[in-house]
Amino acid sequence: MSINHLSDALALIAARVQPVAEIERVRLTDAIGRALAADIPAALTLPPFDNTGVDGWAFRHGDVGPDAKLQIVGESAAGIPFTGTLPAGRTTRISTGAVIPNGADTVVMQEDCTRDGDILVLNTVPKHGANIRKSGEDIRAGDLALGAGRRLAPQDLALLLSLGESHAPVRRKLRVGIISTGTELRTLDDGKGPPQEGQIFDSNRPMLAALLQRWPVEATTLPILTDDRAATERALLDASKTFDLLLTTGGVSVGDHDHVRPSVETLGEILFWRIAIRPGRPVLLGRIGNAHILGLPGNPVSVAVIFALLGRAVLSALAGFDAPRFVRIPVQLANAHTKPARLNEFVRARIEDGRATLYRAQGSNLLTSLAWSDGLCDLPAGRDSFAPGDVVDFLPFGGIFD
Ligand SMILES: Nc1nc2c(c(=O)[nH]1)N[C@H]1C(S)=C(S)[C@@H](COP(=O)(O)OP(=O)(O)OC[C@H]3O[C@@H](n4cnc5c(N)ncnc54)[C@H](O)[C@@H]3O)O[C@H]1N2
Numbered sequence: 001m002s003i004n005h006l007s008d009a010l011a012l013i014a015a016r017v018q019p020v021a022e023i024e025r026v027r028l029t030d031a032i033g034r035a036l037a038a039d040i041p042a043a044l045t046l047p048p049f050d051n052t053g054v055d056g057w058a059f060r061h062g063d064v065g066p067d068a069k070l071q072i073v074g075e076s077a078a079g080i081p082f083t084g085t086l087p088a089g090r091t092t093r094i095s096t097g098a099v100i101p102n103g104a105d106t107v108v109m110q111e112d113c114t115r116d117g118d119i120l121v122l123n124t125v126p127k128h129g130a131n132i133r134k135s136g137e138d139i140r141a142g143d144l145a146l147g148a149g150r151r152l153a154p155q156d157l158a159l160l161l162s163l164g165e166s167h168a169p170v171r172r173k174l175r176v177g178i179i180s181t182g183t184e185l186r187t188l189d190d191g192k193g194p195p196q197e198g199q200i201f202d203s204n205r206p207m208l209a210a211l212l213q214r215w216p217v218e219a220t221t222l223p224i225l226t227d228d229r230a231a232t233e234r235a236l237l238d239a240s241k242t243f244d245l246l247l248t249t250g251g252v253s254v255g256d257h258d259h260v261r262p263s264v265e266t267l268g269e270i271l272f273w274r275i276a277i278r279p280g281r282p283v284l285l286g287r288i289g290n291a292h293i294l295g296l297p298g299n300p301v302s303v304a305v306i307f308a309l310l311g312r313a314v315l316s317a318l319a320g321f322d323a324p325r326f327v328r329i330p331v332q333l334a335n336a337h338t339k340p341a342r343l344n345e346f347v348r349a350r351i352e353d354g355r356a357t358l359y360r361a362q363g364s365n366l367l368t369s370l371a372w373s374d375g376l377c378d379l380p381a382g383r384d385s386f387a388p389g390d391v392v393d394f395l396p397f398g399g400i401f402d
């Protein structure tokens with residue numbers, strides 16, 4: 001089945017790709033980047049007690065008379081609260097994070113006071129309740145702290161640790177196999193000497209392996225496949241028994257030497273093949289046994305772009321993450337551009353002086369276009385020409401390669 005819109009492919013992925021079932025409880029430090037497998041309600045209230053956000057003096061606002069003087073009686077330090085109740089007309093020293101003494105309702109900053117022995121003079125009287133951080137203003141016990149499907153980030157670790165959690169339930173890591181196909185492909189260490197006429201270095205497997213480093217994935221780089229139907233079927237069938245996901249590159253177009261698509265058709269099921277976007281139009285999503293297979297086109301720029309647009313969605317669905325977000329920033333184009341109206345094109349661009357400058361050429365074989373650019377401009381279908389000043393969505397690589 002071929003698909004027109006990226007949104008249709010994303011909807012199909014969300015509907016058809018289920019998360020891996022196994023859940024494990026791991027230490028929070030090991031949970032970063034993994035999918036939270038259950039809702040986590042807050043076991044504690046944060047802040048757990050009323051405290052102050054400044055170094056200064058705690059007092060009862062109603063006690064401040066016209067002379068703005070208070071008598072100093074003690075201290076509430078962070079971790080060592082003032083004991084008892086603050087008597088009328090008195091004040092305690094207080095440090096940032098310390099408990100508000102019983103009876104006090106306001107804190108004045110140190111810089112706004114003058115001390116004379118045990119007498120404090122308030123040069124500025126703050127508003128009632130000033131500088132107090134109320135218990136529960138962050139989160140209350142029982143409220144949802146983080147929801148299932150969250151891709152755990154360092155800030156989540158801070159939140160969960162503050163709530164007294166040491167471990168979190170997460171889905172297991174995905175097993176992903178990476179395969180490049182193409183008789184022309186060579187590697188630096190294959191022992192066959194310098195590339196011969198017609199041969200090129202394989203850049204897709206290393207790029208995919210690098211992109212996967214940010215995912216909860218055990219990635220395995222599998223051998224390069226030559227353009228041979230029987231060998232392709234054997235390798236895909238074999239790999240489908242081990243991996244949750246196979247990322248292949250090449251062999252999904254219509255040439256006589258493109259064997260990935262017919263092999264998947266024979267061995268399993270094709271969920272979709274071809275989508276009206278450029279680069280990456282011949283992309284295929286399929287299934288062989290329990291393994292999904294994302295068949296990326298061979299051109300390296302198509303690999304990067306389709307990984308960003310669809311690969312992240314497949315990985316998210318399998319890993320148990322909420323669907324990935326696309327950070328979209330409206331920008332003006334600096335150049336004119338034309339394209340076929342039927343295709344949604346993602347062009348490589350760099351942000352210069354607040355406008356998107358398109359790379360000098362947009363061929364899907366041009367790795368320099370990726371290296372030069374900051375992200376992609378999303379040029380929607382239904383239009384064939386764009387002029388300088390036209391506003392389009394810009395997708396920064398930082399938001400689509402992680
Ligand atoms: N008659 C048609 N021809 C093509 C069409 C089409 O619709 N009709 N689509 C074109 C588009 S768009 C793309 S994209 C490519 C995709 O083809 P394949 O996925 O079958 O990829 P290959 O032909 O195997 O390779 C394409 C290109 O990329 C180079 N390549 C492949 N693997 C690697 C690698 N691991 N590292 C670096 N470079 C790689 C390969 O040498 C080719 O130059 O089909 C168009 N043709």
Ligand code: MOO
Nearest residue numbers: 279280281302364
């Ligand atoms: O994906 Mo192809 O690279 O659209 O030209």
